[in-house]
Amino acid sequence: xxxxxxxxxxxxxxxxxxxxxxxxxxxxxxxxxxxxxxxxxxxxxxxxxxxxxxxxxxxxxxxxxxxxxxxxxxxxxxxxxxxxxxxxxxxxxxxxxxxxxxxxxxxxxxxxxxxxxxxxxxxxxxxxxxxxxxxxxxxxxxxxxxxxxxxxxxxxxxxxxxxxxxxxxxxxxxxxxxxxxxxxxxxxxxxxxxxxxxxxxxxxxxxxxxxxxxxxxxxxxxxxxxxxxxxxxxxxxxxxxxxxxxxxxxxxxxxxxxxxxxxxxxxxxxxxxxxxxxxxxxxxxxxxxxxxxxxxxxxxxxxxxxxxxxxxxxxxxxxxxxxxxxxxxxxxxxxxxxxxxxxxxxxxxxxxxxxxxxxxxxxxxxxxxxxxxxxxxxxxxxxxxxxxxxxxxxxxxxxxxxxxxxxxxxxxxxxxxxxxxxxxxxxxxxxxxxxxxxxxxxxxxxxxxxxxxxxxxxxxxxxxxxxxxxxxxxxxxxxxxxxxxxxxxxxxxxxxxxxxxxxxxxxxxxxxxxxxxxxxxxxxxxxxxxxxxxxxxxxxxxxxxxxxxxxxxxxxxxxxxxxxxxxxxxxxxxxxxxxxxxxxxxxxxxxxxxxxxxxxxxxxxxxxxxxxxxxxxxxxxxxxxxxxxxxxxxxxxxxxxxxxxxxxxxxxxxxxxxxxxxxxxxxxxxxxxxxxxxxxxxxxxxxxxxxxxxxxxxxxxxxxxxxxxxxxxxxxxxxxxxxxxxxxxxxxxxxxxxxxxxxxxx
Ligand code: ADP
Ligand code: MG
Numbered sequence: 001x002x003x004x005x006x007x008x009x010x011x012x013x014x015x016x017x018x019x020x021x022x023x024x025x026x027x028x029x030x031x032x033x034x035x036x037x038x039x040x041x042x043x044x045x046x047x048x049x050x051x052x053x054x055x056x057x058x059x060x061x062x063x064x065x066x067x068x069x070x071x072x073x074x075x076x077x078x079x080x081x082x083x084x085x086x087x088x089x090x091x092x093x094x095x096x097x098x099x100x101x102x103x104x105x106x107x108x109x110x111x112x113x114x115x116x117x118x119x120x121x122x123x124x125x126x127x128x129x130x131x132x133x134x135x136x137x138x139x140x141x142x143x144x145x146x147x148x149x150x151x152x153x154x155x156x157x158x159x160x161x162x163x164x165x166x167x168x169x170x171x172x173x174x175x176x177x178x179x180x181x182x183x184x185x186x187x188x189x190x191x192x193x194x195x196x197x198x199x200x201x202x203x204x205x206x207x208x209x210x211x212x213x214x215x216x217x218x219x220x221x222x223x224x225x226x227x228x229x230x231x232x233x234x235x236x237x238x239x240x241x242x243x244x245x246x247x248x249x250x251x252x253x254x255x256x257x258x259x260x261x262x263x264x265x266x267x268x269x270x271x272x273x274x275x276x277x278x279x280x281x282x283x284x285x286x287x288x289x290x291x292x293x294x295x296x297x298x299x300x301x302x303x304x305x306x307x308x309x310x311x312x313x314x315x316x317x318x319x320x321x322x323x324x325x326x327x328x329x330x331x332x333x334x335x336x337x338x339x340x341x342x343x344x345x346x347x348x349x350x351x352x353x354x355x356x357x358x359x360x361x362x363x364x365x366x367x368x369x370x371x372x373x374x375x376x377x378x379x380x381x382x383x384x385x386x387x388x389x390x391x392x393x394x395x396x397x398x399x400x401x402x403x404x405x406x407x408x409x410x411x412x413x414x415x416x417x418x419x420x421x422x423x424x425x426x427x428x429x430x431x432x433x434x435x436x437x438x439x440x441x442x443x444x445x446x447x448x449x450x451x452x453x454x455x456x457x458x459x460x461x462x463x464x465x466x467x468x469x470x471x472x473x474x475x476x477x478x479x480x481x482x483x484x485x486x487x488x489x490x491x492x493x494x495x496x497x498x499x500x501x502x503x504x505x506x507x508x509x510x511x512x513x514x515x516x517x518x519x520x521x522x523x524x525x526x527x528x529x530x531x532x533x534x535x536x537x538x539x540x541x542x543x544x545x546x547x548x549x550x551x552x553x554x555x556x557x558x559x560x561x562x563x564x565x566x567x568x569x570x571x572x573x574x575x576x577x578x579x580x581x582x583x584x585x586x587x588x589x590x591x592x593x594x595x596x597x598x599x600x601x602x603x604x605x606x607x608x609x610x611x612x613x614x615x616x617x618x619x620x621x622x623x624x625x626x627x628x629x630x631x632x633x634x635x636x637x638x639x640x641x642x643x644x645x646x647x648x649x650x651x652x653x654x655x656x657x658x659x660x661x662x663x664x665x666x667x668x669x670x671x672x673x674x675x676x677x678x679x680x681x682x683x684x685x686x687x688x689x690x691x692x693x694x695x696x697x698x699x700x701x702x703x704x705x706x707x708x709x710x711x712x713x714x715x716x717x718x719x720x721x722x723x724x725x726x727x728x729x730x731x732x733x734x735x736x737x738x739x740x741x742x743x744x745x746x
Contacts, residue, residue: 001175001176001177002030002172002175002176002177003030003176003177004029004030004031004034004176004179005029005030005031006029006030007028007029007030008022008023008027008028008029008030008032008033011030011172013168013171014168018164018168021160022160022168025160030172030176033165033168033169033172034169034172034173034176034200034204035219036154036165036169037154037203037204037216037219038152038153038154038162038203038204038212039153039154040153041150041151041152041153041206041209041212042058042115042150042151042153043058043150043151043209046059046060047060047061047062047113048060048061049061049087049088049089049090050063050085050086050087050089050090050091050092051089051090052089053092053118053126054118055118055119055120055126056117056118056119057117057118058115058116058117058118059115059116059118060113060114060115061085061087061092061113061114061115061128062087062111062112062113062136063085063086063087063091063111063112063114064085064086064087064109064110064111064112065083065084065085065106065107065108065109065110065111065112066084066085066086066091066108067082067083067084067108068081068082068083068084068102068103068106068107068108069081069082070082070100070103078097078098079097079098079099079100080095080096080097081095081096081097081099081100081102081103081106082094082095083102083106085112085114092118092126092127092128093121093124093127093128094114094116094127094128094129094131094133095121095127095128095129095130096130096131097130102133105133105135106133106135110135110136111135111136112133112134112135112136113133113134113136114128114131114132114133115131115132115133115134115151116128116129116130116131116132117129117130117131132151132163150205150206150207150208150209150212151166152165152166152203152204152205152206154166166204169204170204170205173200173201173204173205176197176200178197179196179197179200180196180731181195181196181197182196182222182729182731182732182734182735182736183196183218183221183222183225183732184719184729184732187225187715187719188218190715191218191221191711191715192214193214193217193218193221194214194215194218196218198215199214199215199218199219200215202214202215203215203216203219217708220705220708221708221711221712223739224446224708224709224712224713225712225715225716226735226736226739227446227447227449227712227739228446228449228712228713228715228716228717229716229719229720229726229732229736230736230739230740231446231448231449231450231716232449232450232716232717232720233720233724234450235286235449235450236720236724238283238284238286238428238450239283240283241283241284241427241428242282242283242284242426242427242428243281243282243283243284243285243402243427243428243429243430244282244308244318244400244402244427244430245279245280245281245282246276246279246280246307246308246310246318246402247280248276248277248279248280249307249310252307252310253276253303253307256303256306256341257303259340259341259343260299260340261340262460264296264299264300265295265296265456265458265459265460265461266458267291267295267455267456267457267458268295268296268299268300268456270454271289271291271300271454271455271456272300272303272304274287274452274454275287275289275300275301275304275432275454276304276307278430278452279304279307279308279403279430284428284429284430284431285430285431285432285452286430286431286450286451286452287431287432287433287451287452287453287454288433288434288435288444288448288451288452288453288454289301289432289433289434289435289454289455289456290434290435290436290437290438290439290453290454290455290456291434291436291455291456291457292436292438292456292459292632292636292670292671293436293632293633293636293637294459294460294463294636294639294640295436295456295457295458295459295460296456296459296460297407297434297436297456298333298336298407298434299336299340300456301322301405301407301432301434302322302333302336302337302340302341304320304403304405304432305320305322305383305384305403305405306341306344308320308383308402308403308430309344309346309383309384310346317346317383318383318400318401318402318403319377319380319382319383319384319385319398319399319400319401319402319403320383320384320385320401320402320403320404320405321385321387321391321392321398321401321403321404321405321429322384322385322386322387322405322407323386323387323388323389323391323392323404323405323406323407323409324386324387324388324389324407324408325388325389325407325408325409326388326561326564327352327353327354327355327388327561327564327565328564328565328568329407329408330350330352330386330387330388331350331352331355331565332611333386333407334348334350334357334359334386337359337384337386338359338365341361342361342362342363343361343362344359344361345360345361345362345364346382346383346384347359347360347376347381347382347383347384348360348382348383348384348385348386349373349376349377349382349384349385349386350386350387351370351373351374351377351385351386351387351391351396352387352388352561353388353390353561354561354562354565356368356369356370356373358373358376358382374395374396374397377396377397377398377399378396378397378398378399379399380399380400385398389406389409392404392416392419392420397423398423401420401423401429402427402429402430403429403430403432404420404429404430404431404432405432405433405434406431406432406433406434407434408434408435408436409433409434409435417431433451436633436636436671437629437633437671437675438629438632438670438671438672438674438675439675440672440675440676440678440679441672441706442679442704442705442706442709443675443679445709445710445713446709446713449713457670463639463640464639464643464644464645465639466618466635466638466639466645466646466647467644467645467646467647468635468646468647468648468649468665468666469646469647469648469649470623470649470651470659470662470663470666471648471649471650471651472651472654473652476650479619479648479650480546480547482646483547483599483617483619484547484550486616486617486646487547487550487598487599490614491614491615491616491617491643492571492596492597492598492599492600492612492614492615492616492617493598493599493600493615493616493617493618493619494600494602494615494617494618494619494634494637494638495538495542495599495600495601495602495619495620495621496602496603496604496618496619496620496621496634497531497534497535497538497601497602497603497621497622498534498621498622498623498625498626531556531557531603532556532557532558532603535554535555535556535601535602535603536554536556538601538621539552539554539601542599542601543601547598547599550598550599551596551597551598551599552597552598552599552600552601553567553570553571553597553599553600553601554567554600554601554602555567555568555600555601555602555603556602556603557603567597567600570596570597571596571597571600571612571615572611572612600615604626604630604634611640612637612640613640613641613642614641614643615637615638615640615641615645616638616639616641616643616644616645616646617638617645617646617647617648618634618635618637618638618645618646618647618648619647619648619650620634620647620648620649620650621650622650622651622652623649623650623651623662624651624653624655624658624661624662627678628661628664628665628668628674628675628677628678628681629671629674629675629678631649631662631665632665632668632671632674633671634647635647635665649662649665661677661681664677679704680704
């Protein structure tokens with residue numbers, strides 16, 4: 001009897017060479033292999049008569065080999081195996097390239113099933129090209145794996161074919177011990193799913209497509225169900241932890257609001273209220289604040305930080321860590337605090353690898369040695385500490401950290417949270433994540449099911465619509481001329497270079513869904529290299545050929561933090577006469593900069609957060625390579641000041657589908673709408689980055705099915721309500737723990 005945990009190396013019939021190959025794909029146990037699901041099926045279940053075959057169809061024929069020979073082409077040294085097979089209606093030639101070994105399998109007079117595409121050849125009329133094949137003998141005659149049925153097609157590579165996988169999986173299924181189903185029978189019944197043993201058989205070797213789909217759905221549900229259980233349990237756990245409580249002080253908040261140069265939008269107010277309500281509770285908040293680029297998330301989080309620090313009487317307040325993804329953004333947040341709360345004397349610090357300074361209100365700003373700053377933080381002498389995401393991992397000790405704000409990150413990781421618990425074992429800080437990436441609701445419920453959501457759904461008033469154009473290659477010069485005109489008027493321009501995705505050498509027909517993690521890392525690195533090369537070339541072209549008279553800057557991910565900051569400083573420095581925001585120039589990062597950059601050529605590193613109100617043109621090269629939501633975010637970099645802004649989507653692709661997709665950017669009302677579209681077109685990977693390997697893939701695909709997401713969430717909720725510790729479902733608990741380990745929920 002084979003168990004799920006049985007190593008493949010111990011299974012008869014899997015040789016060491018093959019075992020190594022499987023291992024490379026992360027398949028080490030019988031369970032791994034059995035959970036390597038087909039991604040589609042070919043319907044070879046009907047055996048066709050040879051006389052009925054038509055060009056272009058995929059068919060299975062059954063017949064006797066009446067002739068077989070080996071040929072080779074002279075020019076290219078390719079071996080061709082040709083077989084003639086006949087049934088009672090006629091004969092047809094089948095052709096394989098470079099498969100000499102077939103000669104030893106196919107002998108005249110043997111019965112075979114051949115399944116493949118019928119094509120027309122000049123010489124021979126209809127032939128079967130490269131068909132899958134199976135000898136009909138006493139073993140497989142009634143139960144073929146490869147041909148006369150619905151045939152599973154697996155994610156495969158050159159070295160691991162569907163055929164080989166079918167060959168391995170079939171006997172495993174036959175010898176597998178009976179499994180207990182982790183999904184409670186009541187839920188299976190309610191959803192009308194097959195139990196696990198039949199589902200496994202049906203997903204690999206279904207009798208019909210309906211059966212296959214129902215099995216697939218069951219496994220997708222299982223993964224979603226586990227994700228939901230994990231999320232909801234996390235939420236319950238967190239709600240049992242202690243946190244500092246901050247009773248709502250309406251007068252104080254009114255006072256803060258009255259000092260702002262603008263009124264908050266309705267949804268800013270609503271989000272702020274939700275956050276302040278959470279801060280009142282003695283349990284940690286765990287909230288995601290979502291809002292389009294420019295919707296004003298910073299001020300909402302900053303107000304929460306002010307409440308926590310209780311600025312009027314800072315001695316009583318507690319500390320906030322305010323974390324940004326880049327140093328540039330950290331500095332921008334620091335400047336925002338200075339600008340909006342000039343009288344705050346509780347101490348606002350900026351701590352990054354290149355800078356450390358404190359602001360104590362009324363223009364009391366000092367540069368301070370990093371070590372001294374860290375000391376001041378640990379003694380509680382500074383209430384608001386702004387830095388990069390690394391802030392809490394660097395050995396900065398807080399005295400009484402009560403709020404953690406994380407900008408442009410969807411979630412605050414479980415691991416990071418654990419590090420904070422080490423810092424103060426009794427109380428956990430409240431967590432507020434902010435993200436401008438609009439995520440479709442089903443995905444949010446699945447991936448971020450442990451978080452509460454606040455959404456800023458509108459932009460502050462008075463923002464002008466950004467004029468967006470798709471630019472075909474013939475209009476490139478016109479666009480350049482327009483850009484030059486804008487720069488001459490004092491405006492600035494972003495140029496985003498195409499994203500380069502890791503390329504896998506796909507062998508014609510085969511799909512590489514499962515490349516090893518290691519391989520992925522390498523691909524990613526080489527993609528980064530290409531991307532850097534491409535952006536440098538674009539920079540050369542623009543600075544030397546197209547705009548030699550303008551100042552062009554270059555930004556990419558391989559620059560050092562300091563170099564990046566320097567470039568960004570030059571770009572955001574307000575050299576121009578009208579680079580004002582809100583009637584002031586206080587967001588000017590480095591006013592003494594005289595040489596400013598007109599055109600910034602960049603990879604997608606500028607995607608997040610930078611606020612340069614004088615930039616009015618966003619030009620995106622190879623725009624078809626980006627997701628819609630991402631393009632939307634790029635576009636949000638402009639249109640922040642008083643001038644009319646433009647977004648140019650360059651594309652060399654003339655495909656209708658490309659245009660159609662890009663057009664939805666022109667029509668969309670908000671990022672969420674586009675996110676839903678992206679999910680539909682490009683799948684959830686668009687939002688999650690790297691696709692995760694292994695099981696959750698199925699769940700990730702299932703995210704496109706809102707009903708299944710809803711059902712899994714309800715089922716998980718129901719179960720945890722009656723059995724929060726899963727005491728009555730020990731098998732489920734055990735599996736869930738494994739699942740949580742495999743899929744780090746961050
Ligand atoms: P994001 O949500 O992208 O982080 P920011 O917080 O950077 O957006 O805000 C973008 C700009 O809008 C900032 O200059 C900010 O001061 C300004 N802002 C925020 N809220 C409002 C508002 N209610 N009215 C006018 N301007 C606002
Ligand atoms: Mg922001």
